[in-house]
Amino acid sequence: MSKVRIENIHKSFGGNPVLKDISIDIDEGELVSILGPSGCGKTTLLRLVAGLETADSGSVFIDGRCCDDIPARKRGAVIVFQDYGLFPHMTVTANIEFGLVARKENRALRAKKTAHMLDIMQISDKASCYPHELSGGQKQRVALARACVLEPSLLLLDEPFSNLDTNLKDAMREFVSDLQRDLGITTVLVTHDKEEAFMLSQRVAVILDGCLRQFDTPRQIYARPRSIQVADFIGEANYISGTVLSGTFSCFLGNFDASGRPDGSARLMLRYDHLIADPDGGVPCQILEKKFRGRTTTYRVVTKHDPITEMYLNSPIDTLQPGSSVFVSVSAGSECVL
Amino acid sequence: MKALFYVWVFISCAPLLVLAVMTVSTFWPYPALLPEIMSWEYYYHVFVQNDQTLNAAVTSILLAVSVAFITLMIAVPAAKALTHHNFFGKDFVKILVLLPIIVPGIAVTIGNQISMIRLGLTGTFGGVAIIHSLFALPFAIRIMSNVFEAVGNRLELQAAVLGAGPAFIFRRVTLPQIIPGLLAAFTLSFTISIAQYVTTFMIGGGRVITLTILLVPHIQGGQTHIAAVYSVLLIGAAVLSLSMMEHIVRRYYNFENVFYA
Numbered sequence: 001m002s003k004v005r006i007e008n009i010h011k012s013f014g015g016n017p018v019l020k021d022i023s024i025d026i027d028e029g030e031l032v033s034i035l036g037p038s039g040c041g042k043t044t045l046l047r048l049v050a051g052l053e054t055a056d057s058g059s060v061f062i063d064g065r066c067c068d069d070i071p072a073r074k075r076g077a078v079i080v081f082q083d084y085g086l087f088p089h090m091t092v093t094a095n096i097e098f099g100l101v102a103r104k105e106n107r108a109l110r111a112k113k114t115a116h117m118l119d120i121m122q123i124s125d126k127a128s129c130y131p132h133e134l135s136g137g138q139k140q141r142v143a144l145a146r147a148c149v150l151e152p153s154l155l156l157l158d159e160p161f162s163n164l165d166t167n168l169k170d171a172m173r174e175f176v177s178d179l180q181r182d183l184g185i186t187t188v189l190v191t192h193d194k195e196e197a198f199m200l201s202q203r204v205a206v207i208l209d210g211c212l213r214q215f216d217t218p219r220q221i222y223a224r225p226r227s228i229q230v231a232d233f234i235g236e237a238n239y240i241s242g243t244v245l246s247g248t249f250s251c252f253l254g255n256f257d258a259s260g261r262p263d264g265s266a267r268l269m270l271r272y273d274h275l276i277a278d279p280d281g282g283v284p285c286q287i288l289e290k291k292f293r294g295r296t297t298t299y300r301v302v303t304k305h306d307p308i309t310e311m312y313l314n315s316p317i318d319t320l321q322p323g324s325s326v327f328v329s330v331s332a333g334s335e336c337v338l
Numbered sequence: 339m340k341a342l343f344y345v346w347v348f349i350s351c352a353p354l355l356v357l358a359v360m361t362v363s364t365f366w367p368y369p370a371l372l373p374e375i376m377s378w379e380y381y382y383h384v385f386v387q388n389d390q391t392l393n394a395a396v397t398s399i400l401l402a403v404s405v406a407f408i409t410l411m412i413a414v415p416a417a418k419a420l421t422h423h424n425f426f427g428k429d430f431v432k433i434l435v436l437l438p439i440i441v442p443g444i445a446v447t448i449g450n451q452i453s454m455i456r457l458g459l460t461g462t463f464g465g466v467a468i469i470h471s472l473f474a475l476p477f478a479i480r481i482m483s484n485v486f487e488a489v490g491n492r493l494e495l496q497a498a499v500l501g502a503g504p505a506f507i508f509r510r511v512t513l514p515q516i517i518p519g520l521l522a523a524f525t526l527s528f529t530i531s532i533a534q535y536v537t538t539f540m541i542g543g544g545r546v547i548t549l550t551i552l553l554v555p556h557i558q559g560g561q562t563h564i565a566a567v568y569s570v571l572l573i574g575a576a577v578l579s580l581s582m583m584e585h586i587v588r589r590y591y592n593f594e595n596v597f598y599a
Contacts, residue, residue: 085496089514102502
């Protein structure tokens, strides 16, 4: 049985629909990302699950219990907000203890749990500091500690890493991922960052224009988007026109499996990473432009037999020059016919 | 900037200085810069010959403190509701709140006097406290609305998802955040109450004697020196009680180094 069940949620603000018929099932101990561009309603969804908003229709179940009439403070779902929401007039310790005090837990147990959390988060030396004395990463650890110390049935993270600079972001992602696995807390993470969603979560829910477009593993969403919209949102894709005839898609790059697709015109989606600049042969192309991006270099190429079709590909090789010729082939098993 | 500040200090303090000098000047003919004969004669008159003075001072302060508390008790929840909650007719209520200071005070007071007579509140401390609060409320609600707007309800939501109940949230999260605003609203309500004359006179019916009740007849009667003594007393009482109040609050909430760091 699923741990959290979001069932046919509709929500609109002032007649403007923000969420349309969203249903998501989240398993015990799973980390699910809700991925979407800014303003797609993903934060609203999180607030609905936490009980800070009321849905127009639909229900949220946590541990099989319908939460529609349960106020936020009794749901056991804790949000960590984007800006951490630390209480400025309380020390780190008092911040972490807050929920325990509200629950009237006894002092000794409180102190023990808090000390344990400080230890896990590696902020024991900051215990008596005030939030304004902390760095961004430390603030985030305090916010996480404050949520985790309550052993919530559900942890909700709202764009948790967007206020951190790049290096710290990577470190904190790693940290949160380990923490979530170690503590086994069912977690929903809201983000607009694809890489973050892919790195951290077991499954990703892509929300576009208030609709759930796809809910699947990161690998599936990246390589097998179910629609052009999802493919476009994830980005870095070439679309190659062709035709499907009895389960086979054919275009100038070759024939690909398209079983289950109706006959007619279709498009093949190929990620930049799925095209290979192959010295051994493939479709002959000419390089038009190159962009050095660090780990990879993106080349814009045009096929020799069809000067209209341009494609982009990522390659670890950065020595190819614009104007030179190159053979391009498709890495096996990466094709996706839309 | 600094020079401007001193100019401002001078402009606001100079009249008070004249007032202070007036209280001790028995003979101050034009165009002498300072009085030619000085004595404590007027103080003697106010404090010794008039046995109502000290009682009036105590009444004024008690009244002002009560008014400030009543006002805050109403203004805080009202401002909170007007800022963070939506309800039918909210904009109308916002205007309604300002009415006592838009409509001439005397009209408001006469209207209220009729109700107060019916309720048996005229001539009582409570009745006067209520009418003073009525005039302090618009300002206090205004101040607290701005405070709540600036503070937002983000931290309250955060506290709620952490499992805290409304009373706990108010005490541990909201209150510490709005303390500076509360102090401002308290001070203003206090000052409004201590300066009231017409309302005290009409609702108090001469049975609630405050410093202003004693002071005003002296101005009307041309005894400006005695009025000056009362004024100094009034200012002294207000400044003393307010600074005590602020001192106490600061002891409990060391807010400055937290919120404005």
